[in-house]
Amino acid sequence: MHAPENLKPLLQEILQQALTVNDGKVADYIPALAEVKADYCALTVATLDGSVTSVGDSQVAFSIQSISKIFGLMLAMERMGESLWERVQMEPSGQPFNSIVQLEWEKGIPRNPMINAGAILVSDVLVSHFSASKSALLSMVRSLCHRENVGVDSRVHESEREHGARNSALAYLMKSFGNIEADVEEVLDHYFWQCALTMTTEDLARSLAFLANRGKCPLSGKQITTHRDAQRINALMSTSGMYDQSGQFAFTVGLPAKSGVGGGIVAIVPDYGVIAAWSPPLNSFGNSARSMAMIRNLANRLGLSVY
Amino acid sequence: MHAPENLKPLLQEILQQALTVNDGKVADYIPALAEVKADYCALTVATLDGSVTSVGDSQVAFSIQSISKIFGLMLAMERMGESLWERVQMEPSGQPFNSIVQLEWEKGIPRNPMINAGAILVSDVLVSHFSASKSALLSMVRSLCHRENVGVDSRVHESEREHGARNSALAYLMKSFGNIEADVEEVLDHYFWQCALTMTTEDLARSLAFLANRGKCPLSGKQITTHRDAQRINALMSTSGMYDQSGQFAFTVGLPAKSGVGGGIVAIVPDYGVIAAWSPPLNSFGNSARSMAMIRNLANRLGLSVY
Amino acid sequence: MHAPENLKPLLQEILQQALTVNDGKVADYIPALAEVKADYCALTVATLDGSVTSVGDSQVAFSIQSISKIFGLMLAMERMGESLWERVQMEPSGQPFNSIVQLEWEKGIPRNPMINAGAILVSDVLVSHFSASKSALLSMVRSLCHRENVGVDSRVHESEREHGARNSALAYLMKSFGNIEADVEEVLDHYFWQCALTMTTEDLARSLAFLANRGKCPLSGKQITTHRDAQRINALMSTSGMYDQSGQFAFTVGLPAKSGVGGGIVAIVPDYGVIAAWSPPLNSFGNSARSMAMIRNLANRLGLSVY
């Protein structure tokens, strides 16, 4: 594998190449996201020796959106242990366009914690088990990325609530099956808040490096999760992290990954490091077109597939 | 990792432990499968140095059923190249119980080649592109496992045809969307024939070792597929190889795998080798309860997850 | 046909016979309904000459629940005219158990105003078009049944709100498709309030007699709706008024009808009159077992099918 010192020019080349990709469209379901400049582009690699190599807008914080599902899940796994899996499955979901159909068929048990229904369920766990679920999550995230001023975009948070009718429908449907314990509005508030966390690609790469390092943070040496739980989170990302392109991403890239509609994607390379990419325009599946291209090219160049 | 010479006692221990698992029920939808003795049990590991270590009934040939989907896919990928993926997707399927629902929604394009609809589509490709699709497949399989007398259980083949109404429905539905080119009955005949191939765990482990070895057969040194195609097949198995337990298998074991209702399961360990297990009784998902237990235990003991 | 003066002994006989039916179970999803005495039983016939014949508990007011969908629809038809049918269809729904599936497929346009989703849509129309939708509806109902003290059971209203997660899911799903204009909580509040109206079988029979009389109230001689609109409401009840037993009710009885989970059912006999029945225990489809039996027997005895 490439030694980290040689990474920078390679990342630069890959970022330049990505800028020629002109597919996609910035998420516009809420104004606060629609206003983000389409030409932001960042690529960061954090390797297990602790080095972090970045090109582009890697210091600009953006709305991490669904990437926050990983953080929520970590906290819920820690708090609930195995019993979490009685309330959410770990199977890929198929047909993303009709998540509500699946939820109906499976009596309010979401398919996995990487889809909205599953992350709302996880939010219910957090709201029910922590006296202050937001600050519990925020302090975990700040500690993971070693930066105290990770914040939340309150305009995005507000907007999500106003435009979140579909997520409300998912939550109420789970409630009707008895699979939401707390007050639905409080659960949704946590969920929308969590989606509005803002981080840079460097924050993301650093904070998730433990997933590539058998559960241990390479910077602090702290064991964040067990090796087994790190593998399990990677497994969930592999089958379900990229919306309805998860299979295609496994097929063409072969790395556990999670994307968000803010344009960010993180990919885990076990025993190597983390790749984090950001570019706002999304393809028709809701994944950032340029971020996907950057990660695919980098993985191919470095031969990084797990398969 | 364990050196191969130490494997035998470990496999023996794992097989003994598996015999205490008493879940499951031998497939009984056709008499020819229902009559197989429930207490057969075999475990084989083929490593990349060419050694093959087995315990239990590893010399008994059994009906490989859905494991044959890998062989059919290989032949279709070779023949069609990238254009294959216009007729079958590469996404996990979710809701297996209603594969026909999914096929209807997605206008006759199956979700992936690891589910029945996808393998019937692959059979259509083979029937349409080979003058003798069965012998083309059989000679590929014989060559892969270095055994000339790999055969087909003609009773199983006949029975499958008689009890295959659901597969017929899938095939006719794809035909109605224009996604089956050949005669439906001929396509189904190939499909049912392919499911009736009989192999031992040793045959399976040997024949699929190239998938763990970047596409190259470790015995003959022959490049069977490109490295990239080997990774792609592994990716498909990872997201879709274990029916509606694929996510759970990734979560608990973390290896690309494919099971069949004959009770066999193969798991690929990139850069290490292949594990093949067999025990007829199936759990409620259609996966062999003991084969799953053996592979999970072995993977955990040897630390073999890809994640 | 029977002359009205001979009806009483016949109704008495039919009510006695119904008391031998012991299927069903009182609705228990909210305490306020679960507490209603199971052995209440009432049968009323209002004919077009203005006579009203009753047996049993015809003076006891009960929760009319889904029968209120007729009143809501009348008001929305009056206010919106033909444009109402751009936001709700007029087709039977099939598969009642998955109304949410259908709503997803049909992009938030409910199948008809007789199912919950459709009646919630109608509530949105009322809330959006009336400054005080509840009092508008209440005064219409009071005027229709010529009784000023028709009221609402506020305990039922509160309970419905607390246990209405599924209806909330339907409302938010429609909102996510842009088919709810007003505030979702306000729409649901109207809907749950409307379900909590309490009326007697005599109130119901009297208030809907115009549907059997070409739109004209036989008591006041007032034209309530056009003949055409009376026929249209009857048509909607015929195809969709009895939940997933609508087809069976048409097949075995052959009259437009609407039932509610409070145990009430009204059936319209064009050019003859209205039958209203009440008995709380419900069959598995949510229809009152005894009310169905009474209406079926009376219709058969009097030869009242429209077909």
Place this chain on the structure above:
Amino acid sequence: MHAPENLKPLLQEILQQALTVNDGKVADYIPALAEVKADYCALTVATLDGSVTSVGDSQVAFSIQSISKIFGLMLAMERMGESLWERVQMEPSGQPFNSIVQLEWEKGIPRNPMINAGAILVSDVLVSHFSASKSALLSMVRSLCHRENVGVDSRVHESEREHGARNSALAYLMKSFGNIEADVEEVLDHYFWQCALTMTTEDLARSLAFLANRGKCPLSGKQITTHRDAQRINALMSTSGMYDQSGQFAFTVGLPAKSGVGGGIVAIVPDYGVIAAWSPPLNSFGNSARSMAMIRNLANRLGLSVY
């Protein structure tokens, strides 16, 4: 009501008006149907006094297609009695576009005998209970319409078989649930044959007059079915006879009716007679645009709704 002697000029006027409707497209899924001249147009009324009044191409025989479902059902009801309803329901189907989804959910029990799955089930009953199901049906139809040379278009029959993949899928799916007893190919052959019956509007009106006459043929005075069974068939047509426009047809016309993709529609007016119309171009629901217009206009002019 209009006396029959005055009908002809009214029918003439209505047919002329219909000719100005230019929506729709002749069924083209099989060549034999696609070749039918688009400007054929016929309208017939048979009243219970035995008179038959026609305008347009009422002597031209056309492919009755799904209208044959009524004849098949009559024969199956006669043969099976109440036990028929254990194998097919009597509920409207909703979502016609996914009949196969519904069949999957409801475990191979079709929603009603007016949709394809239900009529294939009925064909299974006929094939299983008659030594010669085709001639049994043909002689019933000939006797009903008092014309011995009613025939079958063998080109249509052949074409339907060749293009009937979707119907094959429905049949095999029901078979997989154990709800088809005979050989699937034989069942489908009967079904496709039955769809290929050719009749004129006069044949249709005459042959179904018993449905408007309490089960008795007004010409021969013969009791064809019980009054109750005539009402039941009318009820099924009311809720399910016009594909996914059944609700709309009830709403706007209010008569039991059945249409076929050959362009024919029959409507039953209890205690009055039968209206039969024919014009090949179909609207997007598969119903003849002009036939619908003619029946709607005639019903409105004569005030013929059942509601």
